Amino acid sequence: MILDDPPATAGTGVDATLDDLFRAAAARRPDAIALADPPDRARFTDGAARQLTYGEADRMISAIAGRLRQMNLHADAVVGLQIANTVDSVLTLLAVLRAELIAMPLPLLWRRADAIGSIRRAGASALVVSGRIGATDHFDLAINAAAEAFTVRQVCGFGPHPPDGAVSLDDLYAAAEAGPAPALARERAASAARGAHLAAVTWDMTVDGPVPVARSDAQLIAGGLAVLLESRIPQNAVILSTVPLSSFAGIAMTLVPWLVVGGTLALHHPFDCATFAEQCRELHCDAVVVPGPLVSQLAAAGYLSAQHDLKSVVAAWRAPEQLRRAPDWSDAASALIDVQLFGEIGLIAARRGHDGRPVPIPLGPVSAPRDAEGALTIAEVATTQNGTLALRGPMVPTGAFPPGAEKTALPRFTAAANGFVDTGYAVELGPDTDGNGPQAVSAQALNAQALRVSGPPRGLVTFGGYRFAIGELTDIISGLDSSGTLAVRPDPLAGHRLAGTATNQEAIRMALRGIGANPLLVEAFRARTA
Numbered sequence: 001m002i003l004d005d006p007p008a009t010a011g012t013g014v015d016a017t018l019d020d021l022f023r024a025a026a027a028r029r030p031d032a033i034a035l036a037d038p039p040d041r042a043r044f045t046d047g048a049a050r051q052l053t054y055g056e057a058d059r060m061i062s063a064i065a066g067r068l069r070q071m072n073l074h075a076d077a078v079v080g081l082q083i084a085n086t087v088d089s090v091l092t093l094l095a096v097l098r099a100e101l102i103a104m105p106l107p108l109l110w111r112r113a114d115a116i117g118s119i120r121r122a123g124a125s126a127l128v129v130s131g132r133i134g135a136t137d138h139f140d141l142a143i144n145a146a147a148e149a150f151t152v153r154q155v156c157g158f159g160p161h162p163p164d165g166a167v168s169l170d171d172l173y174a175a176a177e178a179g180p181a182p183a184l185a186r187e188r189a190a191s192a193a194r195g196a197h198l199a200a201v202t203w204d205m206t207v208d209g210p211v212p213v214a215r216s217d218a219q220l221i222a223g224g225l226a227v228l229l230e231s232r233i234p235q236n237a238v239i240l241s242t243v244p245l246s247s248f249a250g251i252a253m254t255l256v257p258w259l260v261v262g263g264t265l266a267l268h269h270p271f272d273c274a275t276f277a278e279q280c281r282e283l284h285c286d287a288v289v290v291p292g293p294l295v296s297q298l299a300a301a302g303y304l305s306a307q308h309d310l311k312s313v314v315a316a317w318r319a320p321e322q323l324r325r326a327p328d329w330s331d332a333a334s335a336l337i338d339v340q341l342f343g344e345i346g347l348i349a350a351r352r353g354h355d356g357r358p359v360p361i362p363l364g365p366v367s368a369p370r371d372a373e374g375a376l377t378i379a380e381v382a383t384t385q386n387g388t389l390a391l392r393g394p395m396v397p398t399g400a401f402p403p404g405a406e407k408t409a410l411p412r413f414t415a416a417a418n419g420f421v422d423t424g425y426a427v428e429l430g431p432d433t434d435g436n437g438p439q440a441v442s443a444q445a446l447n448a449q450a451l452r453v454s455g456p457p458r459g460l461v462t463f464g465g466y467r468f469a470i471g472e473l474t475d476i477i478s479g480l481d482s483s484g485t486l487a488v489r490p491d492p493l494a495g496h497r498l499a500g501t502a503t504n505q506e507a508i509r510m511a512l513r514g515i516g517a518n519p520l521l522v523e524a525f526r527a528r529t530a
Contacts, residue, residue, distance in 0.1 A: 017217040019098050025262035026054040035087040036266040040275045045084040045130045046159045063172040064095035071154045075100045077125040082106040084130045085244040085269045088158045092128050093245055104201040105246040112516025119149040122212055131159020139163050201401050202248050204344035205467040207459035213344040214401035222394035224256020226378040229368035230349040231312045231337045237263040237286035240279055242270040243316055248344045253289050277303050284309040292317035293493045296327045310334045319462040319495030320453040328356035342423040346391045360450035382420050389427045390420040424457030461488050462495035463520050480511045498524035
């Protein structure tokens with residue numbers, strides 16, 4: 001399944017796959033530590049915390065790929081992934097690609113209401129999950145989702161007690177040898193065609209509900225290069241990431257930089273400050289990837305300045321409108337790189353300068369590293385007639401999923417004139433803004449200066465790493481309880497906060513759990529004391 005990448009992709013020099021990058025790193029440093037689990041893994045999921053060398057990881061990737069191929073999944077079958085931020089998630093995603101399948105990471109808090117519709121829409125043939133994440137039995141969720149979705153033929157997972165109908169993958173860690181490597185027809189294909197092949201499907205949110213976004217290897221690598229080049233993470237670096245591989249952001253900010261530098265990727269299941277500090281200290285981390293709103297708090301508490309090896313702090317801004325109010329960065333020992341995330345459409349990374357202030361978004365080409373000779377153009381920025389940000393370039397999705405579904409694709413994912421895709425995020429003049437909201441300016445003036453994001457897409461709210469269509473949420477609540485109401489309030493850390501009221505709070509919570517609603521919506525109706 002080949003994606004038609006725009007001409008800009010060729011300019012990045014990307015002609016490899018994610019598996020190619022891993023194989024190259026493994027060949028160069030087979031005995032170096034490749035992956036490290038959170039030391040508190042037992043707190044949130046089953047299994048012992050692991051550290052794997054590149055050689056061990058390579059063997060495990062081939063073992064999982066072989067197991068998947070033995071299930072008679074056809075080439076380009078979609079495999080849904082809902083795995084905690086552990087080495088299991090990295091190994092499985094790479095194994096799916098090595099088996100010539102398509103990875104479809106699902107957000108960790110998705111439950112039956114979101115998961116089943118998405119599985120059906122994408123036609124997923126298999127699911128791989130963590131048996132337990134927190135107090136939730138994901139084996140049970142996957143088995144029930146498979147029973148309702150009909151397209152799912154296999155359920156696999158990591159955990160000691162898989163139910164009937166699920167296949168455990170834990171035994172592959174203990175196997176002395178990997179099974180036969182799967183036959184990879186693409187290894188004989190031209191490099192450029194392989195890089196353009198569909199690798200992953202991630203899920204974005206629009207006012208009309210979730211939308212599948214298809215990404216090739218080349219597009220994923222281009223997004224990762226945007227972060228890596230601006231961050232200047234060195235070869236063989238140790239990278240600690242709190243961002244799971246459940247979105248374009250997770251893959252681009254975590255997986256790709258690690259693969260390119262060939263270092264160690266340490267994973268943190270967010271968020272435990274003591275464990276985070278322990279990992280930084282014990283692993284001598286060169287770079288950390290953390291939520292943008294937490295950076296100032298981590299710095300104030302000394303969790304960043306105390307790490308003498310730390311050179312780069314990569315901040316993920318899932319609600320990029322929050323960046324305009326971010327405190328200045330004053331730590332001279334490490335650089336802060338703000339990565340503004342525009343849903344599943346794209347990202348823009350910018351290293352803060354000597355003044356420590358966030359950098360506005362330039363109109364026109366965006367290069368990485370900025371202002372460097374021979375820099376790579378990784379995106380182009382324009383504004384729409386509605387004053388919203390539009391992107392095009394090698395990381396931006398170019399087609400609907402499944403292929404041929406363009407007629408039913410939502411307008412925000414239909415390329416506009418000249419290949420730009422509207423992100424829906426409102427923007428205003430950057431350097432000249434007074435911070436009091438969008439200014440009324442002409443389109444010509446707007447396109448003559450740098451920009452700052454001033455608001456999210458209409459009808460959407462952000463809660464940490466999740467986006468919701470507020471209209472869809474209110475319809476769910478009113479359908480369950482006519483007395484129920486839902487308010488959206490700003491939150492300095494999460495972006496927004498949901499607060500619900502109903503005549504019987506516990507009854508509506510039970511009803512939401514019964515339909516498989518997102519736990520964040522369930523918790524909105526938690527009884528609050530004065």
